[in-house]
Amino acid sequence: MRLTGGEILCKALLAEGVDLVFGYPGGAILPFYDDLVRNPGLKHILIRHEQGAAHAADGYARATGKVGVCLATSGPGAINLATGLATANMDSTPIVAITGQVARAAIGKDAFQETDITGITLPITKHNYLVMTAEEIPNVVKEAFHIARTGRPGPVLIDIPKDVFVEEAEYVSALDTNLPGYKPTVKGNNSQIKRAATLINESSKPVILAGRGVMISEAENELKNLAEQAQIPVVPTLLGIGGFPGTHYLNLGLMGMHGSAYANLAVDQSDLIIGIGCRFDDRIVGRVSDFATGAQIIHIDIDPAAIGQNVPAHVPIVGDAKSILTDLVPRIDGKNRSDWLQHVDNLRHDHPLFIPESEKLLPQHVIQRIFEETSGNAVVITGVGQHQMWAAQFYLIDKPMNWITSGGLGTMGYEVPAALGAALGRPDDQIWSICGDGGFQMTLNELATIRDEKIPVKFAIINNGNLGMVRQWQELFYDKRYSQIDVKGPDFIKLADAYGMHGIRVTRKDDVNEAILEANAHPGPVIVDFVVEAEENVYPMIPAGQSVKEMVEAPRPVSEAQR
Amino acid sequence: MKRLISALVQDKPGVMNRISSLFRRRGFNIESIAVGPSEQEGFSRMTIVAENAPTGAVDQLTKQLYKVVEVVRATDITEQETVAKETIFVKVRANSEARADVIRIAEVLKAEVADIATESMILELTGDTGQIARLLDLLTPFGIKEIVRTGQIAITRGE
Ligand SMILES: Cc1ncc(C[n+]2csc(CCOP(=O)(O)OP(=O)(O)O)c2C)c(N)n1
Ligand SMILES: [Mg+2]
Numbered sequence: 142m143r144l145t146g147g148e149i150l151c152k153a154l155l156a157e158g159v160d161l162v163f164g165y166p167g168g169a170i171l172p173f174y175d176d177l178v179r180n181p182g183l184k185h186i187l188i189r190h191e192q193g194a195a196h197a198a199d200g201y202a203r204a205t206g207k208v209g210v211c212l213a214t215s216g217p218g219a220i221n222l223a224t225g226l227a228t229a230n231m232d233s234t235p236i237v238a239i240t241g242q243v244a245r246a247a248i249g250k251d252a253f254q255e256t257d258i259t260g261i262t263l264p265i266t267k268h269n270y271l272v273m274t275a276e277e278i279p280n281v282v283k284e285a286f287h288i289a290r291t292g293r294p295g296p297v298l299i300d301i302p303k304d305v306f307v308e309e310a311e312y313v314s315a316l317d318t319n320l321p322g323y324k325p326t327v328k329g330n331n332s333q334i335k336r337a338a339t340l341i342n343e344s345s346k347p348v349i350l351a352g353r354g355v356m357i358s359e360a361e362n363e364l365k366n367l368a369e370q371a372q373i374p375v376v377p378t379l380l381g382i383g384g385f386p387g388t389h390y391l392n393l394g395l396m397g398m399h400g401s402a403y404a405n406l407a408v409d410q411s412d413l414i415i416g417i418g419c420r421f422d423d424r425i426v427g428r429v430s431d432f433a434t435g436a437q438i439i440h441i442d443i444d445p446a447a448i449g450q451n452v453p454a455h456v457p458i459v460g461d462a463k464s465i466l467t468d469l470v471p472r473i474d475g476k477n478r479s480d481w482l483q484h485v486d487n488l489r490h491d492h493p494l495f496i497p498e499s500e501k502l503l504p505q506h507v508i509q510r511i512f513e514e515t516s517g518n519a520v521v522i523t524g525v526g527q528h529q530m531w532a533a534q535f536y537l538i539d540k541p542m543n544w545i546t547s548g549g550l551g552t553m554g555y556e557v558p559a560a561l562g563a564a565l566g567r568p569d570d571q572i573w574s575i576c577g578d579g580g581f582q583m584t585l586n587e588l589a590t591i592r593d594e595k596i597p598v599k600f601a602i603i604n605n606g607n608l609g610m611v612r613q614w615q616e617l618f619y620d621k622r623y624s625q626i627d628v629k630g631p632d633f634i635k636l637a638d639a640y641g642m643h644g645i646r647v648t649r650k651d652d653v654n655e656a657i658l659e660a661n662a663h664p665g666p667v668i669v670d671f672v673v674e675a676e677e678n679v680y681p682m683i684p685a686g687q688s689v690k691e692m693v694e695a696p697r698p699v700s701e702a703q704r
Numbered sequence: 705m706k707r708l709i710s711a712l713v714q715d716k717p718g719v720m721n722r723i724s725s726l727f728r729r730r731g732f733n734i735e736s737i738a739v740g741p742s743e744q745e746g747f748s749r750m751t752i753v754a755e756n757a758p759t760g761a762v763d764q765l766t767k768q769l770y771k772v773v774e775v776v777r778a779t780d781i782t783e784q785e786t787v788a789k790e791t792i793f794v795k796v797r798a799n800s801e802a803r804a805d806v807i808r809i810a811e812v813l814k815a816e817v818a819d820i821a822t823e824s825m826i827l828e829l830t831g832d833t834g835q836i837a838r839l840l841d842l843l844t845p846f847g848i849k850e851i852v853r854t855g856q857i858a859i860t861r862g863e
Contacts, residue, residue: 259718263725268773271717288773321747322714322776446767 146275147176147306150239153282155182156314159210161201161565162186163194167214168254170241172306186565186594189586191218193558195225195296196584198236200559202229203545204520205566208289209236215243216254219300220261224552226296227265231549232380233353235294237285238266244304245273258300267295273302275310283315292325293444294357325443329458329465337415337439337456338472341371344413344437346481349375350396350425354418354442354462355384356541363466364417365389370470372478374485376404378419379533382544387537388517393485394494397425399530402492402681402694407485408433409689416440416454418462420447422549423686431688441465492681492694494534502650504603504673505531511573511601512536514657519571520545520563524556524580526610528603530679532575543570554583557600561587564596571661572597578604579628588640591666599660600668602633605675613678617693633670646670706735707762708782708858709752712742714774722772723750726765732757736790736855747776751788751857781860788858791830793818794839797847798825809842824849 144152150173154162163186166174177185188194191213198209213219219240229236243252259269268288270281278301285297341347355364361384368375368391375385376396385392393404408414414436419425421440426432429452440454441462448457458465496505508531511519521536522545523529529546538544545563547555560574581602591598603609607626615623630636637644643663647656647670660667680695713719720739727734735753742749754762762780769778798806799822806825810817815829829839833856840848 260721263718263722264729267771320773323773444771446764446771448767450764 142312143309144312145172145176145306146278146301146308146310147173149275149278149310149312150282150301150306151176151180151183152312153279153315154210155180157208157282157286159208160184162210162212163188163197163201163562164212165191165194165214165218167218167241169215169243169303170212170218170306172303173212173241173301176306186590188558188561188590190584191221192224192554193561193584193587193590195222195236195238196228196552196555196558197562197565197587198238199225199229199234200522200545200562201566202234202236202562203559204542204563206542207566208286209234209562211236211238212240213238214241214254215258216256219258220256223262223265226262226298228547228550228552228555229296230265230267232547233294233357234296235289236296237289238296238298240298240300241306242271242300242302245302246304248302258298262298265296266298269298269300271300272305275305275308279313279315280318284318284320287318287320288323292323293447326445326459327443327461327464329441329460329468331468333456333458334465334468335472337458338469340413340437340439340456341415342474342476345478346411347371347373347413347415347478348393348408348411349373350378350408350414350416350419350421351375351381351384352378352417352419353380353384355381357418358443358461358463360417360463360466361385361541363463363470366470367466367473370475371473372476372482373415374407374482376400376408378422378425379546379548381419382533383538383541386539388539393489395533397427398683398685399534399679399681401494401534402692403485403488403494405681405683405689405692406488406492408436411436414438416442417466418442420444421451423451426451427683428686428688431690495695496535497695500650502648502653502671502673504528504605504671504677505535506650507601507603507653507671507673508532508535508575510653511575511657514654514661515571515573519543519573520567522546522556522560522563522572522574524575524577525551525553526577526580526608527605527613527677527679528575528577528609531603536575553577553580556580557584557587560598560600561591561594561596564598565594571599573599573601576600576602577609578602578606578630579608582628582630585636588636588642592641596666597664598666600666602668602670604630604633604670604672605677607675609677610679612676616676616678617682618684633668637668643667644670646672648672705757705759706782707754707757707759707780708786708788708856709754709762709766709769709778710781710858710860711750711752711769711778712776713748713750714776715741715746715748716774719772719774722774723752723769726768726772727754730761730765732761732765736853738790738855738857751855753856781858785861786858787861788856789830789832790836790856791828791854792836792839793852794827794843794848795824795850796827796843797823797849799823802846806843806846809839813839813842815839
């Protein structure tokens with residue numbers, strides 16, 4: 142069957158099970174937009190800026206476990222995807238981006254809207270392709286989806302010149318991929334697994350550091366078995382939240398820069414860290430030489446380059462977390478570690494994570510109320526900054542894929558388009574986007590998309606009137622010399638109105654509950670403007686590059702401190 | 705310290721770029737990179753010599769090379785037993801007076817005379833780093849006009 146490149150691309154995408162794409166048209170990709178008209182099976186969401194397309198595809202992917210797809214034209218369109226691709230790359234999220242390119246004969250001639258997008262995205266994608274014939278499309282698409290979703294997932298970009306979309310070729314559906322250099326290791330090395338089991342059985346003070354790899358490999362049950370059977374406390378990474386129930390008694394919550402003091406102390410005092418599907422990122426480790434100096438480290442990850450990248454591993458195991466845990470758990474003795482657990486409980490008691498007593502409207506309080514009023518069941522998306530850390534501390538996530546945040550790249554503005562994507566992927570769930578007033582202003586253009594698609598996202602703007610996290614650093618490390626932090630936004634209620642949404646403003650603590658209930662009850666999108674205290678700080682805090690010894694805990698209320 | 709890395713890669717556009725990009729990202733200089741077809745059709749073998757690269761960083765980098773989809777194998781062979789050689793062309797000043805001396809040096813160091821012109825000669829030598837350095841030392845007094853080197857290629861010894 143002879144088809145055009147564009148028609149072949151539609152078939153190839155449908156063959157991968159794609160039914161939703163986020164994109165924005167333009168010259169170089171126009172032929173494909175014409176094909177979309179004839180392919181209603183590929184529902185297209187017209188976002189308002191290509192960055193939003195990439196973040197929406199990313200949010201969709203994280204909320205569903207499927208590959209997200211975004212489209213953009215050449216030049217400015219393609220470059221606008223870059224932030225979203227880098228975000229997905231850092232957080233191992235599977236997305237496929239398709240960009241139009243200038244016609245083959247024009248490539249390299251500085252043609253109108255030509256950019257070398259495969260060159261630009263080389264370090265921020267897992268892989269990318271420049272497709273020079275229509276006939277290659279089925280295989281390239283098959284490979285792209287395979288690479289995006291397997292191994293350590295990530296974004297893959299396919300750049301297609303305008304004339305390739307209209308070139309005719311014989312359509313042959315792709316049968317198999319031919320990737321001799323791409324063979325992710327799944328099964329862990331047996332003798333390493335045995336060594337790990339021995340270390341775990343011998344250890345008296347172990348902790349598990351659980352990253353996003355747990356959820357990517359769907360190893361939640363295996364992790365739970367390991368933790369419960371061997372009585373090992375679990376510390377999720379920022380991206381690992383949801384891989385182990387947030388309300389489980391063994392879950393210590395985040396560690397690292399803004400982790401709980403007890404999680405940091407427990408890891409510091411442990412004799413064994415079992416890192417699963419994580420990469421011991423610098424926000425967790427701090428100063429490497431002071432990191433858990435009494436602990437051996439078992440590091441399980443599918444990406445060999447992540448092992449030993451930041452801290453040396455005593456027992457490295459390359460492979461899929463689920464497969465390795467399945468082999469490991471039967472070798473683990475059911476052990477009574479009540480002394481250790483009791484000690485950890487004492488740490489929890491002596492160094493609690495708490496919300497200061499106040500009559501004022503504190504951001505932490507808002508988040509805790511959202512947690513309670515949604516029974517902890519919402520899909521939570523966040524921006525980057527203080528509100529993100531409070532959300533991680535006080536919205537306890539029990540289920541995988543319910544926590545969507547930009548961790549590795551820390552991309553402000555993620556909160557609006559990622560919520561859009563997540564909501565489309567999870568139409569039956571409640572979607573709450575916990576936004577910074579700064580980040581929200583970076584991508585609020587997508588409110589129009591949300592209105593058009595009638596997506597019932599609830600935006601909780603944690604409106605402190607400033608770039609809170611930057612303000613906190615300037616307060617603590619630059620003697621309160623505040624420099625460029627006032628990001629007072631528009632009147633968010635009028636903004637809601639302008640976008641045809643319901644808006645609620647909350648300025649008093651007493652009104653928080655009602656506002657959340659009202660937002661939940663409203664059938665459409667809602668913006669809740671929580672005008673919170675401007676100068677709250679996120680505690681505890683370990684300053685960048687330091688260790689648990691330098692941890693600053695929140696000033697304790699008098700009654701608490703005297704106890 | 706110099707590191708020697710050997711890689712088997714798919715012969716496709718952009719592969720060299722992906723590989724060199726990992727060095728560039730860390731600010732490591734590539735002293736030489738030699739590529740050619742391998743024993744398998746569709747695959748090339750590369751020998752990369754990296755300058756000033758700390759061992760730990762090269763370990764990490766070698767693992768990251770593996771992450772390049774087209775890289776089938778990448779190994780740091782610095783510490784291994786290898787045969788490692790490169791070829792050099794040297795255009796050296798040599799008029800009729802100097803010619804005989806240059807030819808004698810070539811003979812002793814087992815370099816070939818690849819070309820002779822009225823004012824210069826081209827010598828060709830395939831050898832290890834030491835042999836090439838010695839040739840250059842001896843030719844320097846005559847006046848070296850141009851040097852072209854292939855960069856090292858290396859193969860591990862034994863099975
Ligand atoms: C795109 C981008 N630019 C800059 C930063 C640096 N940055 C990190 S947190 C932060 C402040 C965020 O402010 P806001 O969104 O209001 O959240 P808050 O910290 O006040 O909760 C900034 C500027 C970033 N992470 N991302
Ligand atoms: Mg703010």
